[in-house]
Amino acid sequence: MFRILKETNIDFIGQRYKAFTFSGILLAIGLFAIVMIILGKGNMGLDFAGGTMLQGNFNQAINVSDLRSAVTGGGFEEASIQKVERFNAPNSFIIRVKETTVGGEKAVDKLMSTILTSFPNNKFNKDSEHTIGPAVGESLRKTTQWAVLISVLGMLVYIWLRFDFRSGVAATVATFHDVIAVMGIFYILDKEVTLLLITALLTLAGYSLTDTVVVYDRIRENLKKFRKKGDFVNTVNRSINEVLSRTIMTSMTVLLVVVVLFLFGGEVLRDFSLAMILGVIVGTYSSVFVASPIVVEWEARSPRRFR
Amino acid sequence: MKGQTWRLAVTGIFIVMAFIGFWNTLRYWTLSGTDRQKMEEIRPGSAQELERKAMRLGLDLQGGLHVVLRVQMEKIEASARVDAVDRAIQVIRNRVDFTGVTEPVILKQGDDRIIVDLPGYTDAAQAENIIGQTAQLEFKLVESMENAGLILKKIDSIVVAAGKTGTESKVATAGAESKVKDSATTRDTSDVFGEMLKGDTGQVADTALSEGETPFTQYLEPFLYSSKNNTPWPGYVIAMRDRGLVERILAMPEVKRVIPEDVQFSWSTRTDIKAAQSVYYLYILKNKVQFLGKNLERIKLGRGQSQEHTVDFRLSGQSSAAFARLTGANIDKPLAIVIDNRVESAPFINSKIRNDGQITMGSSATIKDAQNLEIVLKAGALPAPVEIIEKNVIGPTLGSDSIRKGLISSIVGLIAVFLFVGIYYRLSGLIADIGLLFNIFFLLAIMAGLSATLTMPGIAGIILTIGISVDSNILIFERVREELRSGKTVRASIDAGYNRALLTIIDSHVTTLITAGALFIFGAGPIKGFAVSLFWGVTISLYTAVIITKMIFDIRKGYQSLSI
Numbered sequence: 001m002f003r004i005l006k007e008t009n010i011d012f013i014g015q016r017y018k019a020f021t022f023s024g025i026l027l028a029i030g031l032f033a034i035v036m037i038i039l040g041k042g043n044m045g046l047d048f049a050g051g052t053m054l055q056g057n058f059n060q061a062i063n064v065s066d067l068r069s070a071v072t073g074g075g076f077e078e079a080s081i082q083k084v085e086r087f088n089a090p091n092s093f094i095i096r097v098k099e100t101t102v103g104g105e106k107a108v109d110k111l112m113s114t115i116l117t118s119f120p121n122n123k124f125n126k127d128s129e130h131t132i133g134p135a136v137g138e139s140l141r142k143t144t145q146w147a148v149l150i151s152v153l154g155m156l157v158y159i160w161l162r163f164d165f166r167s168g169v170a171a172t173v174a175t176f177h178d179v180i181a182v183m184g185i186f187y188i189l190d191k192e193v194t195l196l197l198i199t200a201l202l203t204l205a206g207y208s209l210t211d212t213v214v215v216y217d218r219i220r221e222n223l224k225k226f227r228k229k230g231d232f233v234n235t236v237n238r239s240i241n242e243v244l245s246r247t248i249m250t251s252m253t254v255l256l257v258v259v260v261l262f263l264f265g266g267e268v269l270r271d272f273s274l275a276m277i278l279g280v281i282v283g284t285y286s287s288v289f290v291a292s293p294i295v296v297e298w299e300a301r302s303p304r305r306f307r
Numbered sequence: 308m309k310g311q312t313w314r315l316a317v318t319g320i321f322i323v324m325a326f327i328g329f330w331n332t333l334r335y336w337t338l339s340g341t342d343r344q345k346m347e348e349i350r351p352g353s354a355q356e357l358e359r360k361a362m363r364l365g366l367d368l369q370g371g372l373h374v375v376l377r378v379q380m381e382k383i384e385a386s387a388r389v390d391a392v393d394r395a396i397q398v399i400r401n402r403v404d405f406t407g408v409t410e411p412v413i414l415k416q417g418d419d420r421i422i423v424d425l426p427g428y429t430d431a432a433q434a435e436n437i438i439g440q441t442a443q444l445e446f447k448l449v450e451s452m453e454n455a456g457l458i459l460k461k462i463d464s465i466v467v468a469a470g471k472t473g474t475e476s477k478v479a480t481a482g483a484e485s486k487v488k489d490s491a492t493t494r495d496t497s498d499v500f501g502e503m504l505k506g507d508t509g510q511v512a513d514t515a516l517s518e519g520e521t522p523f524t525q526y527l528e529p530f531l532y533s534s535k536n537n538t539p540w541p542g543y544v545i546a547m548r549d550r551g552l553v554e555r556i557l558a559m560p561e562v563k564r565v566i567p568e569d570v571q572f573s574w575s576t577r578t579d580i581k582a583a584q585s586v587y588y589l590y591i592l593k594n595k596v597q598f599l600g601k602n603l604e605r606i607k608l609g610r611g612q613s614q615e616h617t618v619d620f621r622l623s624g625q626s627s628a629a630f631a632r633l634t635g636a637n638i639d640k641p642l643a644i645v646i647d648n649r650v651e652s653a654p655f656i657n658s659k660i661r662n663d664g665q666i667t668m669g670s671s672a673t674i675k676d677a678q679n680l681e682i683v684l685k686a687g688a689l690p691a692p693v694e695i696i697e698k699n700v701i702g703p704t705l706g707s708d709s710i711r712k713g714l715i716s717s718i719v720g721l722i723a724v725f726l727f728v729g730i731y732y733r734l735s736g737l738i739a740d741i742g743l744l745f746n747i748f749f750l751l752a753i754m755a756g757l758s759a760t761l762t763m764p765g766i767a768g769i770i771l772t773i774g775i776s777v778d779s780n781i782l783i784f785e786r787v788r789e790e791l792r793s794g795k796t797v798r799a800s801i802d803a804g805y806n807r808a809l810l811t812i813i814d815s816h817v818t819t820l821i822t823a824g825a826l827f828i829f830g831a832g833p834i835k836g837f838a839v840s841l842f843w844g845v846t847i848s849l850y851t852a853v854i855i856t857k858m859i860f861d862i863r864k865g866y867q868s869l870s871i
Binding site: 055086088089126127128129130131132133139142143144146147148150151154155158159162195196198199202203205206207209210213214217221242243245246249250252253254255256257258260261263264265266268269272273276 | 367375416417420696697698699700701702704705707708709712713715716719720723724727728731763764767770771773774775777778781782785789807810811814815817818819821822823824825826828829830834837841
């Protein structure tokens with residue numbers, strides 16, 4: 001039988017203060033990102049901020065910087081230009097601007113005419129355009145808030161019912177930790193907050209909880225078995241070690257598919273899969289170093305038998 | 308043993324059901340162009356029916372149009388607001404149905420928004436015309452030439468006065484096109500003239516100003532004559548490039564002041580070609596609504612005397628009397644047919660019209676224009692004006708590209724997980740792989756059976772399912788390994804592995820299902836597709852990863868060693 005790990009006996013709980021420091025930094029960055037987003041200073045995607053996206057391709061190869069100077073010269077100073085690798089359209093670009101109209105003219109039309117006049121000998125073919133008014137963004141923000149709230153509450157209640165209140169809180173904290181950490185990393189990378197990113201965050205919330213639940217299940221089982229011998233901390237440590245190879249294996253399979261998605265899924269899913277990759281890594285870390293240590297700390301402060 | 312028979316039977320039933328669910332989609336996807344033709348020959352409409360039953364590709368995969376409309380509640384009375392959105396959806400659905408777009412998605416979002424997805428439809432302008440029109444059909448009389456002449460004279464003098472100031476400052480400062488524009492006192496008009504000087508009409512404007520002629524009316528070439536007595540009516544030809552200029556003049560506050568309250572300037576609905584250039588028509592109408600078009604019945608396309616397209620209609624009982632009175636009193640005068648405040652045409656009334664009427668379309672109107680008008684009239688008027696706040700046109704090239712990427716990542720992801728599990732757990736891993744294949748098969752079958760729409764995020768959901776699905780088997784196998792290490796027999800280890808992992812697996816699935824559920828209920832657009840495939844994928848994996856794989860283990864239960 002293949003085995004990634006022989007039986008391990010690592011003192012995970014003993015490392016908890018280091019982990020708490022590390023997580024604290026992650027959380028600080030993430031919370032800063034969230035505050036910036038609430039203040040409207042985050043890099044909000046077109047979904048939320050409103051704006052125009054134009055995708056198309058040139059007949060001949062073109063220099064990105066030439067295109068950039070043409071577009072910024074056309075009055076779109078904050079345009080983001082992205083080269084896209086596509087199979088049947090080699091010189092493809094996505095141009096995003098945070099305006100829907102420019103001086104009474106539609107931003108798309110203005111962009112098109114700017115590009116067409118700047119490169120008269122190299123035809124630009126429009127593949128798709130996408131315009132979202134800020135009002136849409138506003139309502140999206142609202143429904144998204146509900147989706148996040150409902151799913152987080154649902155998970156909290158479920159864990160509470162299946163385990164106990166403490167575990168429920170700890171698991172929820174760990175889940176929030178993962179979501180916030182990934183948001184922080186995305187903020188640092190200056191990635192846009194889009195609808196797909198929110199989807200990825202919720203999915204990874206569900207996934208990270210899965211990971212945590214497996215560890216909790218084992219702790220509960222071992223507590224029944226070893227209630228009389230050994231203390232709480234040892235039982236938790238032992239449980240984490242027992243499920244460690246499982247934790248690594250399941251994370252590996254999910255990591256495998258999201259990496260594939262990142263590499264082959266195309267532009268549309270790139271940020272989504274990046275968020276999932278980060279989420280799986282952080283989620284695996286947090287199920288070991290955050291979720292269980294919180295229960296341990298709680299237990300140390302007000303001892304009560306883990307149900 | 309009895310349990311085993313049951314599970315086999317249930318699985319068998321599932322497989323048959325999956326094939327049935329998949330059947331239409333499979334047939335549709337493997338249908339070639341000639342097959343399709345043959346099908347249509349044998350039984351017309353059968354190919355379309357099959358298309359409807361098959362799994363649909365989302366907008367992002369096959370291209371199409373995504374429009375978000377906002378119903379402008381503030382523009383209607385409070386009492387009409389209650390079901391305005393629902394009524395608007397009904398009207399839009401009717402209109403879209405008339406166009407023949409298959410499987411449109413028309414949904415209410417929030418309090419005042421409507422999402423319209425038209426897969427395979429990429430003509431944004433046409434779609435805007437069809438779904439965006441309020442289709443308030445009104446009949447209005449055209450203002451008399453004397454009154455119109457007076458108004459135009461006043462406008463001319465205002466424009467000339469404003470132009471003079473503009474010219475004076477121009478004379479004062481040499482070569483001062485920009486200075487003219489900066490002239491603070493006559494900002495509006497000098498802007499207008501600044502523009503004029505730059506444009507093609509610059510020459511004309513210049514001379515016109517210096518000679519003190521009438522710079523406004525010179526853009527208005529009258530065309531609306533009554534052939535009977537050769538009287539002109541205020542309908543004018545405006546070159547397309549001058550439309551902006553004329554609009555700006557009409558928007559000048561001084562000009563607005565001299566236009567009487569009962570008179571309105573109205574543009575034609577579309578451009579026409581006159582003397583090899585594109586032109587608009589501008590009409591001066593009495594803005595009193597003479598007759599509302601909501602009493603029209605039996606609307607159908609027709610042809611006029613000079614073969615131009617017409618939309619014919621019939622009037623019902625009471626309304627026909629009113630229409631007869633209106634037309635009887637205005638014989639030999641033009642009657643403007645106004646849709647959403649733009650003039651469709653202004654034909655002359657030849658005789659009293661009692662029952663059957665005709666809307667003549669301009670000579671430039673295509674059959675498509677006539678059909679559009681027919682559609683919006685048939686489907687009725689929107690209860691409130693709508694505005695298009697989001698528009699997403701996706702070209703088919705983007706679609707085929709996305710399909711390819713989705714397919715590649717699905718296959719690569721599947722192979723990667725397949726190999727990983729197969730190598731790590733050997734024969735048992737292969738059993739998990741079989742479970743995984745069943746999972747994908749059932750998932751596609753359910754989505755096909757529900758006629759769900761496959762989108763790019765949906766494909767992402769399927770791929771993620773591949774990753775999560777084998778998680779259950781990993782949980783089980785790791786457990787089995789532990790049991791084996793503790794010295795249990797193969798048989799006991801497998802049973803214990805499955806039993807003990809089951810609760811954990813259910814726990815982990817429920818948490819993912821909660822997320823998928825929340826995403827489905829509250830998510831919009833792409834998120835929904837993702838939620839659907841994730842939800843079903845995870846649900847099905849409970850069956851395939853736990854029950855099907857256990858079944859395979861049980862079939863080979865005589866074995867004494869386990870390859871894990």
